[in-house]
Amino acid sequence: MADKSQNWILIVTAQTPTNIAVIKYWGKRDETLILPVNDSISVTLDPNHLCTTTTVAVSPSFEKDRMWLNGKEISLSGDRFQSCLREIRSRASDVEDEEKGICIRKQDWDKFHVHIASYNNFPTAAGLASSAAGLACLVFALAKLMNVKEDLGQLSAIARQGSGSACRSLYGGFVKWVMGNDASGSDSIAVQLANETHWDDLVIIIAVVSSRQKETSSTTGMRESVETSPLLHHRAKEVVPKRILQMQEAIQNRDFPSFARLTCTDSNQFHAVCLDTRPPIFYMNDTSHRQVLIINCIEKWNRSEGTPQVAYTFDAGPNAVLIARNRNVATLLLQRLLFYFPPHPDTELNSYVIGDKSILQDAGIEAMKDVEALLPPPEIKDNVPSQKYKGDVSYFICTKPGRGPVVLADESQSLLHPKTGLPK
Ligand SMILES: Nc1ncnc2c1ncn2[C@@H]1O[C@H](COP(=O)(O)OP(=O)(O)OP(=O)(O)O)[C@@H](O)[C@H]1O
Numbered sequence: 001m002a003d004k005s006q007n008w009i010l011i012v013t014a015q016t017p018t019n020i021a022v023i024k025y026w027g028k029r030d031e032t033l034i035l036p037v038n039d040s041i042s043v044t045l046d047p048n049h050l051c052t053t054t055t056v057a058v059s060p061s062f063e064k065d066r067m068w069l070n071g072k073e074i075s076l077s078g079d080r081f082q083s084c085l086r087e088i089r090s091r092a093s094d095v096e097d098e099e100k101g102i103c104i105r106k107q108d109w110d111k112f113h114v115h116i117a118s119y120n121n122f123p124t125a126a127g128l129a130s131s132a133a134g135l136a137c138l139v140f141a142l143a144k145l146m147n148v149k150e151d152l153g154q155l156s157a158i159a160r161q162g163s164g165s166a167c168r169s170l171y172g173g174f175v176k177w178v179m180g181n182d183a184s185g186s187d188s189i190a191v192q193l194a195n196e197t198h199w200d201d202l203v204i205i206i207a208v209v210s211s212r213q214k215e216t217s218s219t220t221g222m223r224e225s226v227e228t229s230p231l232l233h234h235r236a237k238e239v240v241p242k243r244i245l246q247m248q249e250a251i252q253n254r255d256f257p258s259f260a261r262l263t264c265t266d267s268n269q270f271h272a273v274c275l276d277t278r279p280p281i282f283y284m285n286d287t288s289h290r291q292v293l294i295i296n297c298i299e300k301w302n303r304s305e306g307t308p309q310v311a312y313t314f315d316a317g318p319n320a321v322l323i324a325r326n327r328n329v330a331t332l333l334l335q336r337l338l339f340y341f342p343p344h345p346d347t348e349l350n351s352y353v354i355g356d357k358s359i360l361q362d363a364g365i366e367a368m369k370d371v372e373a374l375l376p377p378p379e380i381k382d383n384v385p386s387q388k389y390k391g392d393v394s395y396f397i398c399t400k401p402g403r404g405p406v407v408l409a410d411e412s413q414s415l416l417h418p419k420t421g422l423p424k
Protein backbone atom coordinates (compact mmCIF):
# COMPACT_ATOMS: atom_id res chain seq x y z
CA MET A 1 0.00 0.00 0.00
CA ALA A 2 1.11 3.59 -0.60
CA ASP A 3 2.92 5.30 2.24
CA LYS A 4 0.53 7.87 3.75
CA SER A 5 3.38 10.12 4.85
CA GLN A 6 4.10 10.78 1.19
CA ASN A 7 2.59 13.89 -0.24
CA TRP A 8 1.71 12.84 -3.74
CA ILE A 9 -1.51 13.93 -5.39
CA LEU A 10 -3.17 12.15 -8.28
CA ILE A 11 -5.50 14.35 -10.31
CA VAL A 12 -8.02 13.80 -13.12
CA THR A 13 -10.09 16.48 -14.89
CA ALA A 14 -13.10 15.71 -17.05
CA GLN A 15 -15.65 17.64 -19.02
CA THR A 16 -19.26 16.52 -19.42
CA PRO A 17 -22.16 17.97 -21.43
CA THR A 18 -25.71 18.81 -20.40
CA ASN A 19 -28.67 17.28 -22.13
CA ILE A 20 -32.18 18.38 -22.98
CA ALA A 21 -34.99 15.84 -22.94
CA VAL A 22 -37.22 15.65 -25.99
CA ILE A 23 -39.31 12.92 -24.32
CA LYS A 24 -39.37 13.93 -20.67
CA TYR A 25 -38.53 12.05 -17.51
CA TRP A 26 -41.03 13.14 -14.87
CA GLY A 27 -41.78 10.79 -11.99
CA LYS A 28 -39.97 8.07 -10.03
CA ARG A 29 -41.11 4.59 -9.06
CA ASP A 30 -38.20 4.37 -6.56
CA GLU A 31 -37.01 7.58 -4.90
CA THR A 32 -33.79 6.21 -3.41
CA LEU A 33 -32.44 4.38 -6.43
CA ILE A 34 -33.94 7.01 -8.77
CA LEU A 35 -35.90 4.68 -11.02
CA PRO A 36 -38.27 6.44 -13.42
CA VAL A 37 -41.88 5.68 -14.32
CA ASN A 38 -41.13 5.94 -18.05
CA ASP A 39 -38.31 5.86 -20.60
CA SER A 40 -36.98 9.25 -21.78
CA ILE A 41 -34.93 10.50 -24.74
CA SER A 42 -32.56 13.46 -24.84
CA VAL A 43 -30.22 15.39 -27.08
CA THR A 44 -26.76 16.02 -25.67
CA LEU A 45 -25.72 19.65 -26.05
CA ASP A 46 -22.35 20.75 -27.37
CA PRO A 47 -19.97 20.97 -24.38
CA ASN A 48 -18.15 23.84 -26.09
CA HIS A 49 -21.09 26.00 -25.07
CA LEU A 50 -22.66 24.30 -22.04
CA CYS A 51 -20.68 21.95 -19.85
CA THR A 52 -19.41 20.99 -16.45
CA THR A 53 -15.72 20.67 -15.77
CA THR A 54 -14.80 18.60 -12.72
CA THR A 55 -11.39 17.89 -11.25
CA VAL A 56 -11.02 15.05 -8.77
CA ALA A 57 -7.90 14.33 -6.74
CA VAL A 58 -6.72 11.74 -4.27
CA SER A 59 -3.85 12.09 -1.81
CA PRO A 60 -2.76 10.48 1.47
CA SER A 61 -2.66 14.01 2.89
CA PHE A 62 -6.42 14.66 2.42
CA GLU A 63 -8.27 14.36 5.73
CA LYS A 64 -11.82 14.07 4.43
CA ASP A 65 -13.81 14.10 1.19
CA ARG A 66 -14.40 17.73 0.16
CA MET A 67 -16.14 19.42 -2.76
CA TRP A 68 -16.20 22.93 -4.21
CA LEU A 69 -18.94 23.91 -6.70
CA ASN A 70 -18.37 27.07 -8.72
CA GLY A 71 -15.67 28.10 -6.24
CA LYS A 72 -17.71 27.61 -3.04
CA GLU A 73 -17.27 24.67 -0.70
CA ILE A 74 -20.42 22.53 -0.53
CA SER A 75 -21.34 19.59 1.66
CA LEU A 76 -20.97 16.07 0.29
CA SER A 77 -23.13 14.62 3.05
CA GLY A 78 -26.30 14.37 0.90
CA ASP A 79 -27.53 10.86 0.12
CA ARG A 80 -27.09 11.32 -3.63
CA PHE A 81 -23.44 12.36 -3.48
CA GLN A 82 -22.81 9.58 -0.96
CA SER A 83 -24.44 6.95 -3.22
CA CYS A 84 -22.26 7.99 -6.17
CA LEU A 85 -19.06 8.02 -4.09
CA ARG A 86 -19.86 4.65 -2.53
CA GLU A 87 -20.79 2.98 -5.82
CA ILE A 88 -17.67 4.25 -7.59
CA ARG A 89 -15.31 3.38 -4.71
CA SER A 90 -16.69 -0.15 -4.60
CA ARG A 91 -15.68 -0.63 -8.25
CA ALA A 92 -12.20 0.92 -8.03
CA SER A 93 -9.18 -1.02 -9.32
CA ASP A 94 -5.43 -0.86 -8.70
CA VAL A 95 -3.77 2.39 -9.77
CA GLU A 96 -0.05 2.76 -10.29
CA ASP A 97 1.95 5.76 -11.38
CA GLU A 98 5.62 4.84 -11.34
CA GLU A 99 6.84 8.34 -12.09
CA LYS A 100 5.12 9.75 -8.99
CA GLY A 101 5.75 6.63 -6.92
CA ILE A 102 2.03 6.01 -6.48
CA CYS A 103 0.55 2.58 -5.97
CA ILE A 104 -3.02 2.25 -4.69
CA ARG A 105 -4.41 -1.25 -4.34
CA LYS A 106 -8.05 -1.96 -5.11
CA GLN A 107 -8.84 -2.83 -1.49
CA ASP A 108 -7.21 0.37 -0.16
CA TRP A 109 -9.37 2.96 -1.94
CA ASP A 110 -11.64 3.18 1.13
CA LYS A 111 -8.73 4.57 3.11
CA PHE A 112 -8.18 7.55 0.83
CA HIS A 113 -10.16 10.76 0.65
CA VAL A 114 -10.92 12.77 -2.46
CA HIS A 115 -11.11 16.47 -3.26
CA ILE A 116 -13.56 17.53 -5.99
CA ALA A 117 -13.83 20.90 -7.69
CA SER A 118 -16.51 21.53 -10.27
CA TYR A 119 -17.49 24.44 -12.43
CA ASN A 120 -20.59 24.91 -14.60
CA ASN A 121 -20.13 27.40 -17.43
CA PHE A 122 -23.87 28.18 -17.27
CA PRO A 123 -26.39 29.00 -14.49
CA THR A 124 -26.82 26.34 -11.80
CA ALA A 125 -30.33 25.14 -10.80
CA ALA A 126 -32.12 27.29 -13.39
CA GLY A 127 -33.60 24.53 -15.54
CA LEU A 128 -30.52 24.13 -17.73
CA ALA A 129 -29.76 20.65 -16.38
CA SER A 130 -26.78 21.56 -14.21
CA SER A 131 -27.47 18.53 -12.02
CA ALA A 132 -27.32 16.32 -15.13
CA ALA A 133 -23.95 17.57 -16.35
CA GLY A 134 -22.65 17.92 -12.78
CA LEU A 135 -23.42 14.46 -11.50
CA ALA A 136 -22.41 12.77 -14.76
CA CYS A 137 -19.09 14.59 -14.64
CA LEU A 138 -18.52 13.65 -11.01
CA VAL A 139 -19.09 9.97 -11.71
CA PHE A 140 -17.09 9.97 -14.95
CA ALA A 141 -14.08 11.79 -13.40
CA LEU A 142 -14.04 9.60 -10.27
CA ALA A 143 -14.29 6.47 -12.44
CA LYS A 144 -11.20 7.58 -14.37
CA LEU A 145 -9.29 8.48 -11.20
CA MET A 146 -10.09 5.14 -9.56
CA ASN A 147 -9.52 3.09 -12.70
CA VAL A 148 -13.08 1.76 -12.72
CA LYS A 149 -13.39 -0.77 -15.54
CA GLU A 150 -17.19 -0.57 -15.99
CA ASP A 151 -18.56 0.57 -19.36
CA LEU A 152 -20.46 3.83 -19.88
CA GLY A 153 -23.84 2.08 -19.51
CA GLN A 154 -22.86 0.81 -16.06
CA LEU A 155 -21.49 4.25 -15.12
CA SER A 156 -24.78 5.77 -16.25
CA ALA A 157 -26.59 3.62 -13.64
CA ILE A 158 -24.35 5.21 -10.98
CA ALA A 159 -24.82 8.76 -12.31
CA ARG A 160 -28.59 8.07 -12.28
CA GLN A 161 -28.40 7.73 -8.50
CA GLY A 162 -26.99 11.26 -8.32
CA SER A 163 -29.73 12.77 -10.50
CA GLY A 164 -31.95 10.87 -12.91
CA SER A 165 -31.29 12.98 -15.99
CA ALA A 166 -27.51 12.72 -15.32
CA CYS A 167 -27.44 9.17 -16.71
CA ARG A 168 -28.18 10.57 -20.19
CA SER A 169 -25.12 12.87 -20.07
CA LEU A 170 -22.71 9.93 -20.29
CA TYR A 171 -23.17 9.83 -24.07
CA GLY A 172 -23.12 12.32 -26.91
CA GLY A 173 -25.76 12.66 -29.61
CA PHE A 174 -29.20 11.15 -28.96
CA VAL A 175 -29.65 9.14 -25.80
CA LYS A 176 -32.38 6.98 -24.33
CA TRP A 177 -32.73 6.29 -20.62
CA VAL A 178 -34.28 2.83 -20.48
CA MET A 179 -36.47 2.71 -17.38
CA GLY A 180 -35.71 -0.99 -16.77
CA ASN A 181 -37.71 -3.53 -14.72
CA ASP A 182 -35.32 -4.79 -12.09
CA ALA A 183 -35.92 -3.64 -8.51
CA SER A 184 -32.13 -3.23 -8.07
CA GLY A 185 -32.01 -0.64 -10.87
CA SER A 186 -29.24 -2.52 -12.69
CA ASP A 187 -31.14 -2.34 -16.00
CA SER A 188 -32.17 1.31 -15.63
CA ILE A 189 -29.37 2.68 -17.79
CA ALA A 190 -28.67 5.08 -20.64
CA VAL A 191 -28.02 3.84 -24.18
CA GLN A 192 -26.87 5.88 -27.15
CA LEU A 193 -29.38 5.95 -30.01
CA ALA A 194 -27.13 7.84 -32.42
CA ASN A 195 -23.94 9.83 -32.03
CA GLU A 196 -23.59 13.59 -32.52
CA THR A 197 -22.58 13.32 -36.18
CA HIS A 198 -25.73 11.39 -37.14
CA TRP A 199 -27.95 14.49 -37.44
CA ASP A 200 -25.57 17.41 -37.51
CA ASP A 201 -27.91 19.78 -39.41
CA LEU A 202 -29.74 20.58 -36.21
CA VAL A 203 -29.08 23.91 -34.51
CA ILE A 204 -30.24 24.63 -30.97
CA ILE A 205 -31.00 28.09 -29.59
CA ILE A 206 -31.72 28.46 -25.88
CA ALA A 207 -33.53 31.57 -24.66
CA VAL A 208 -32.28 31.98 -21.10
CA VAL A 209 -35.13 33.81 -19.48
CA SER A 210 -34.08 33.91 -15.91
CA SER A 211 -31.02 32.67 -14.09
CA ARG A 212 -32.89 32.80 -10.80
CA GLN A 213 -33.12 29.52 -8.95
CA LYS A 214 -36.52 27.92 -9.45
CA GLU A 215 -39.09 27.60 -6.66
CA THR A 216 -39.95 23.90 -6.97
CA SER A 217 -37.01 21.59 -7.63
CA SER A 218 -37.50 18.82 -10.20
CA THR A 219 -37.16 16.25 -7.40
CA THR A 220 -39.94 17.76 -5.29
CA GLY A 221 -42.10 18.62 -8.27
CA MET A 222 -42.07 15.12 -9.71
CA ARG A 223 -42.71 13.55 -6.30
CA GLU A 224 -45.85 15.68 -5.94
CA SER A 225 -46.92 14.79 -9.50
CA VAL A 226 -46.53 11.05 -8.83
CA GLU A 227 -48.63 11.39 -5.68
CA THR A 228 -51.43 13.53 -7.08
CA SER A 229 -51.58 13.65 -10.90
CA PRO A 230 -53.76 11.06 -12.68
CA LEU A 231 -52.43 12.46 -15.96
CA LEU A 232 -48.87 11.43 -15.00
CA HIS A 233 -49.91 7.79 -14.64
CA HIS A 234 -51.85 7.81 -17.90
CA ARG A 235 -48.87 9.44 -19.64
CA ALA A 236 -46.37 6.87 -18.29
CA LYS A 237 -48.53 3.87 -19.13
CA GLU A 238 -50.33 4.80 -22.33
CA VAL A 239 -48.59 7.75 -23.99
CA VAL A 240 -44.82 7.58 -23.53
CA PRO A 241 -44.20 3.97 -24.64
CA LYS A 242 -45.64 4.73 -28.11
CA ARG A 243 -43.96 8.12 -28.26
CA ILE A 244 -40.56 6.60 -27.47
CA LEU A 245 -40.84 4.26 -30.45
CA GLN A 246 -41.96 7.10 -32.73
CA MET A 247 -39.16 9.35 -31.51
CA GLN A 248 -36.54 6.65 -32.05
CA GLU A 249 -37.78 6.21 -35.59
CA ALA A 250 -37.79 9.97 -36.22
CA ILE A 251 -34.19 10.24 -35.01
CA GLN A 252 -33.10 7.20 -37.00
CA ASN A 253 -34.62 8.65 -40.22
CA ARG A 254 -33.70 12.28 -39.46
CA ASP A 255 -37.39 12.97 -39.90
CA PHE A 256 -37.64 16.55 -38.62
CA PRO A 257 -41.43 17.02 -38.90
CA SER A 258 -42.07 13.97 -36.68
CA PHE A 259 -39.21 14.88 -34.36
CA ALA A 260 -40.57 18.41 -33.91
CA ARG A 261 -44.20 17.35 -33.38
CA LEU A 262 -43.21 14.77 -30.78
CA THR A 263 -40.83 17.15 -28.99
CA CYS A 264 -43.36 20.01 -28.71
CA THR A 265 -46.24 17.72 -27.74
CA ASP A 266 -44.20 15.99 -25.08
CA SER A 267 -42.99 19.26 -23.55
CA ASN A 268 -46.57 20.53 -23.46
CA GLN A 269 -47.78 17.31 -21.84
CA PHE A 270 -45.05 17.49 -19.21
CA HIS A 271 -46.25 21.01 -18.28
CA ALA A 272 -49.84 19.75 -18.34
CA VAL A 273 -48.83 17.11 -15.78
CA CYS A 274 -47.32 19.91 -13.67
CA LEU A 275 -50.65 21.78 -13.85
CA ASP A 276 -52.50 18.54 -13.04
CA THR A 277 -50.45 18.24 -9.83
CA ARG A 278 -52.00 19.29 -6.50
CA PRO A 279 -51.11 22.05 -5.74
CA PRO A 280 -50.31 22.90 -9.38
CA ILE A 281 -46.73 23.61 -10.39
CA PHE A 282 -46.24 26.56 -12.73
CA TYR A 283 -42.77 26.32 -14.20
CA MET A 284 -43.70 28.89 -16.80
CA ASN A 285 -45.62 31.05 -14.35
CA ASP A 286 -43.84 34.34 -13.64
CA THR A 287 -42.68 34.86 -17.17
CA SER A 288 -45.56 33.26 -19.02
CA HIS A 289 -46.03 35.98 -21.63
CA ARG A 290 -42.55 35.18 -22.97
CA GLN A 291 -43.25 31.46 -23.26
CA VAL A 292 -46.65 32.03 -24.84
CA LEU A 293 -45.09 34.44 -27.31
CA ILE A 294 -42.29 32.02 -28.20
CA ILE A 295 -44.68 29.07 -28.55
CA ASN A 296 -47.12 31.11 -30.67
CA CYS A 297 -44.32 32.46 -32.83
CA ILE A 298 -43.01 28.95 -33.57
CA GLU A 299 -46.46 27.40 -34.03
CA LYS A 300 -47.53 30.17 -36.43
CA TRP A 301 -44.30 29.97 -38.41
CA ASN A 302 -44.43 26.16 -38.62
CA ARG A 303 -48.02 26.34 -39.83
CA SER A 304 -47.28 29.02 -42.43
CA GLU A 305 -44.43 26.90 -43.86
CA GLY A 306 -46.71 23.86 -44.05
CA THR A 307 -44.12 21.74 -42.21
CA PRO A 308 -42.27 22.23 -38.90
CA GLN A 309 -39.13 24.35 -39.05
CA VAL A 310 -38.43 24.58 -35.33
CA ALA A 311 -39.24 22.45 -32.27
CA TYR A 312 -39.60 23.94 -28.79
CA THR A 313 -39.20 22.31 -25.41
CA PHE A 314 -39.25 23.67 -21.84
CA ASP A 315 -37.86 21.89 -18.76
CA ALA A 316 -38.60 22.67 -15.13
CA GLY A 317 -37.90 26.34 -15.61
CA PRO A 318 -38.87 29.15 -17.95
CA ASN A 319 -35.99 28.82 -20.45
CA ALA A 320 -37.02 27.90 -23.98
CA VAL A 321 -34.94 25.36 -25.90
CA LEU A 322 -35.54 25.74 -29.63
CA ILE A 323 -34.30 23.17 -32.13
CA ALA A 324 -34.06 24.38 -35.74
CA ARG A 325 -34.03 21.91 -38.61
CA ASN A 326 -30.92 23.44 -40.14
CA ARG A 327 -28.62 26.46 -40.11
CA ASN A 328 -30.67 28.47 -42.54
CA VAL A 329 -33.77 28.06 -40.36
CA ALA A 330 -31.68 28.89 -37.27
CA THR A 331 -30.70 32.19 -38.90
CA LEU A 332 -34.36 33.06 -39.53
CA LEU A 333 -35.22 31.95 -36.00
CA LEU A 334 -32.58 34.19 -34.44
CA GLN A 335 -33.88 37.14 -36.47
CA ARG A 336 -37.40 36.46 -35.16
CA LEU A 337 -36.20 36.08 -31.58
CA LEU A 338 -34.21 39.31 -31.72
CA PHE A 339 -37.19 41.09 -33.30
CA TYR A 340 -39.47 40.08 -30.39
CA PHE A 341 -36.84 40.21 -27.64
CA PRO A 342 -34.25 42.88 -28.44
CA PRO A 343 -31.52 43.33 -25.85
CA HIS A 344 -31.90 45.86 -23.08
CA PRO A 345 -30.13 49.12 -24.07
CA ASP A 346 -27.40 48.44 -21.47
CA THR A 347 -26.64 44.99 -22.90
CA GLU A 348 -23.92 44.43 -25.49
CA LEU A 349 -25.05 42.35 -28.47
CA ASN A 350 -21.86 40.34 -28.04
CA SER A 351 -22.93 39.12 -24.61
CA TYR A 352 -26.61 38.81 -25.63
CA VAL A 353 -26.01 36.06 -28.19
CA ILE A 354 -23.39 33.62 -26.98
CA GLY A 355 -22.13 30.20 -28.05
CA ASP A 356 -21.87 29.80 -31.81
CA LYS A 357 -21.93 33.47 -32.79
CA SER A 358 -21.50 32.70 -36.48
CA ILE A 359 -25.30 32.33 -36.69
CA LEU A 360 -25.55 36.00 -35.74
CA GLN A 361 -23.24 36.86 -38.64
CA ASP A 362 -25.25 34.66 -41.01
CA ALA A 363 -28.34 36.57 -39.90
CA GLY A 364 -26.57 39.76 -41.01
CA ILE A 365 -26.59 41.20 -37.49
CA GLU A 366 -23.41 42.94 -36.44
CA ALA A 367 -24.63 45.83 -34.35
CA MET A 368 -27.68 47.15 -32.51
CA LYS A 369 -28.76 49.10 -35.57
CA ASP A 370 -29.18 45.76 -37.39
CA VAL A 371 -31.45 44.52 -34.58
CA GLU A 372 -33.50 47.72 -34.75
CA ALA A 373 -33.87 47.30 -38.51
CA LEU A 374 -35.34 43.77 -38.24
CA LEU A 375 -38.73 43.49 -39.93
CA PRO A 376 -41.69 41.65 -38.39
CA PRO A 377 -41.83 37.97 -39.45
CA PRO A 378 -43.99 37.69 -42.61
CA GLU A 379 -46.38 35.14 -41.03
CA ILE A 380 -47.69 37.67 -38.47
CA LYS A 381 -48.75 40.09 -41.25
CA ASP A 382 -51.22 42.61 -39.81
CA ASN A 383 -50.76 41.28 -36.32
CA VAL A 384 -47.49 43.08 -35.53
CA PRO A 385 -47.15 43.43 -31.73
CA SER A 386 -47.40 46.97 -30.44
CA GLN A 387 -44.95 46.11 -27.69
CA LYS A 388 -41.47 44.61 -27.90
CA TYR A 389 -40.10 42.64 -24.98
CA LYS A 390 -36.87 44.53 -24.52
CA GLY A 391 -34.59 42.94 -21.94
CA ASP A 392 -37.07 40.13 -21.26
CA VAL A 393 -34.60 37.45 -22.28
CA SER A 394 -31.30 37.49 -20.38
CA TYR A 395 -29.37 36.02 -23.30
CA PHE A 396 -29.47 33.47 -26.11
CA ILE A 397 -27.13 30.48 -26.41
CA CYS A 398 -26.58 29.13 -29.94
CA THR A 399 -25.43 25.54 -29.87
CA LYS A 400 -25.91 22.10 -31.44
CA PRO A 401 -25.95 18.40 -30.55
CA GLY A 402 -22.60 17.50 -29.01
CA ARG A 403 -20.26 14.82 -27.80
CA GLY A 404 -20.17 12.89 -24.54
CA PRO A 405 -17.70 13.17 -21.62
CA VAL A 406 -13.96 13.48 -22.16
CA VAL A 407 -10.88 13.55 -19.95
CA LEU A 408 -8.97 16.84 -20.19
CA ALA A 409 -5.32 15.82 -20.24
CA ASP A 410 -3.99 19.39 -20.21
CA GLU A 411 -3.02 20.13 -16.59
CA SER A 412 -3.70 23.83 -17.01
CA GLN A 413 -7.43 22.96 -17.14
CA SER A 414 -7.34 21.36 -13.69
CA LEU A 415 -9.47 23.17 -11.11
CA LEU A 416 -7.33 21.89 -8.22
CA HIS A 417 -3.79 23.00 -7.43
CA PRO A 418 -1.31 20.20 -8.23
CA LYS A 419 0.64 20.77 -4.99
CA THR A 420 -2.09 21.50 -2.44
CA GLY A 421 -5.12 19.74 -3.93
CA LEU A 422 -7.14 22.87 -3.10
CA PRO A 423 -9.07 24.99 -5.63
CA LYS A 424 -6.82 27.17 -7.77
N1 LIG B 1 -21.13 20.72 -11.35
C1 LIG B 1 -21.83 20.11 -10.41
N2 LIG B 1 -21.28 19.11 -9.70
C2 LIG B 1 -22.01 18.45 -8.77
N3 LIG B 1 -23.28 18.75 -8.48
C3 LIG B 1 -23.87 19.74 -9.14
C4 LIG B 1 -23.18 20.47 -10.15
N4 LIG B 1 -24.01 21.40 -10.66
C5 LIG B 1 -25.17 21.27 -9.99
N5 LIG B 1 -25.10 20.27 -9.09
C6 LIG B 1 -26.14 19.85 -8.16
O1 LIG B 1 -27.39 20.00 -8.79
C7 LIG B 1 -28.23 20.89 -8.03
C8 LIG B 1 -29.12 21.67 -8.99
O2 LIG B 1 -30.06 20.77 -9.54
P1 LIG B 1 -31.53 21.16 -9.97
O3 LIG B 1 -32.21 19.94 -10.48
O4 LIG B 1 -32.16 21.95 -8.87
O5 LIG B 1 -31.30 22.21 -11.14
P2 LIG B 1 -30.88 22.01 -12.65
O6 LIG B 1 -30.25 20.67 -12.82
O7 LIG B 1 -30.06 23.17 -13.07
O8 LIG B 1 -32.25 22.09 -13.40
P3 LIG B 1 -33.12 20.89 -14.06
O9 LIG B 1 -32.67 19.59 -13.53
O10 LIG B 1 -34.52 21.21 -13.72
O11 LIG B 1 -32.87 21.03 -15.54
C9 LIG B 1 -27.24 21.76 -7.28
O12 LIG B 1 -27.82 22.29 -6.12
C10 LIG B 1 -26.13 20.75 -6.94
O13 LIG B 1 -26.47 19.95 -5.84
Ligand SMILES: C[C@@](O)(CCOP(=O)(O)OP(=O)(O)O)CC(=O)O
Pocket residue numbers: 020021023024025026034040131132162163164165166218219220315316
Ligand atom coordinates in the same frame (compact mmCIF):
# COMPACT_ATOMS: atom_id res chain seq x y z
C1 LIG C 1 -37.88 18.27 -16.45
C2 LIG C 1 -36.69 17.33 -16.51
O1 LIG C 1 -35.54 18.09 -16.78
C3 LIG C 1 -36.57 16.62 -15.18
C4 LIG C 1 -35.18 16.34 -14.72
O2 LIG C 1 -35.20 15.92 -13.40
P1 LIG C 1 -33.86 15.67 -12.56
O3 LIG C 1 -33.02 14.67 -13.24
O4 LIG C 1 -33.21 16.98 -12.24
O5 LIG C 1 -34.50 15.05 -11.25
P2 LIG C 1 -33.88 14.09 -10.14
O6 LIG C 1 -33.77 12.72 -10.71
O7 LIG C 1 -34.81 14.15 -8.98
O8 LIG C 1 -32.51 14.67 -9.80
C5 LIG C 1 -36.97 16.33 -17.63
C6 LIG C 1 -35.82 15.51 -18.14
O9 LIG C 1 -34.65 15.95 -18.07
O10 LIG C 1 -36.09 14.41 -18.66
